[in-house]
Amino acid sequence: MNTDNIYAPRLMRVIEVTPETPDIQTCRLRFEDEAVAESFSFATGQFGLYSCFGEGESTFCIASSPTREGYIECTFREVGRVTAGLARKNPGDFIGFRGPYGNSFPVEAMRGADVHIVGGGIGLAPLRSLICYLLDNRADYGELNIVYGARSVDDLVYKTELEEWADRDDLSLTLTVDPGGETPDWRGSVGFVPPVMDELKLSRDNGWLVTCGPPIMIRFVFESLRRSGWDPEWVVTTLENRMKCGLGKCGRCNVGDSYVCVDGPVYTMAQLDELPNDL
């Protein structure tokens, strides 16, 4: 392939498909070309464009951590033509990948601090990359709290990992489902993520809070953090705007004059406060 073509994807082979919920799945991928596999690197929080040839490209974060080498993972919901095409792929099949693009979570700045992760629904995907990164560098970080919720028990993603995390004593995991979404044997909380987060009274001293989820959830999380006086420079989220090029050219992903694909997708609450209401 001509590397001067910024739109040219690299071929990746699907090596594992994990169903997460009835309509969400995770694909583990490996570059077909060994040299590309060797030289590829990314930072936690970055994203890529995934191709199902004949259907098109879709944007997802890289849901795995750069500390787990040899593959990348993406987690997506089947909602349209491209994701339906990707969902039909089986181990051994090929897809295309361009990336990594965008900025990343401030893991250097977070060193030595506590990290609180607040996620909702499929918004756990980028956070999971970060969580795995933190766990693989556990000694460099302080307390690790994870609050994660979904509409129902069925809608929780990464169930195997949630169980592993629950068993660890170097992090605290709080799971919740929306009222009505619980099953008889559900042992987590019942309630929306923001109030469940509030009950935990997370300490904002020396603490970063990283959140991702549906826009409405993020809004309530921000409101709550603002009320409690959390430093907006220490609150981080990642935006999931519609993207096509990922290169700052197609004009689709901007919030005001910030191009999420190149200036983001990771923003602090302080940065978002400076941006217009275009979200």
Place this chain on the structure above:
Amino acid sequence: MKEAKLESLERLLETLLAAGVRVVGPRRDGGRVVYAELDSPADYTADYIAPANSPKEFLFPKSETILEAAYDAAGVKLEDKLDDDYPATVILGVRPCDARGLASLDEVFAGEYADEFYLRRRAATTIVAVSCLRCDADCFCTSTGGGPDDPAGSDLLLTPLKGGYFVEAVTEKGSALLDGHAGLFDDAPQRALRDRAVAGVKSELRADLAETAEAARRFLQNPAAYDDERWERLAYRCLSCGACTFVCPTCHCYDIVDEGKAGASRRKKNWDACQFDHFTLHASGHNPRSRQPLRWRNRFACKFKIYPERWEVPGCVGCGRCIRVCPVGQDITEALAALATAAGKPTG
């Protein structure tokens, strides 16, 4: 840079066409004039203000294949559609506003991620602009920092005189075109003749919008300006048809789509528009710009804030096309004037 006189535009066209150069220029198309490929010198018309389309489509095609894929159970074969060479092209008769618009597009497609589809076409293209001696009520180039004889973005600028053109090379490429066709050019007449030729149109062009582009940029500096109640009023008419974006020389939005059939597909880069409701629609169903005033606001902010700040070039060159083409009379200069007033237009 070099100056000269061109006696006959027709002979220049003839020479270029005979040399196999692809020549694009103003050409009659029914009742209007459009930039189109010229087959013979007779296709060129000098009777136009701004052609109906912008010249961007010759550098940034409406639809372009960027990749082909062939696949079966055994695997995928990709074929890159980026060519090494694009046909040598001269766009002749480009209006100075449009040439300036192309210079703005250059910045979008260059940069860290260089779009070689655009840049290689651009490298193979020479822009020969022709100064305007006439304008219409929708032209406002001078209010955006340009002018009817502004050389920005051109390689060669021709200004019509009585009997010929005053020629100035703006870039090396323009000089090369002069040198390569020395027999067609004479010594330059006095520059004062050229300046006199455009004096009339300069005095006719709208002057009431001076400084408004900069004032609008300042207005948008405040994030709260996006919530200003004026947007609803300024954009309530807009139908989301997107026509304004397609005729605009600086609108750069595009989509990337696959056209597939069993076994093979083509990936295309197609013009798109921020005025369409699906443009920013998230997979979740959330749409950050769900209503038309928000989309029109985005177009305006792109022209007057994003372009000047992100790419440090003008986003609007005042060609007036979006005003001429809009089926409901949406007029970007009304918004410019209104928002500049809101920003506190500098007095004096």
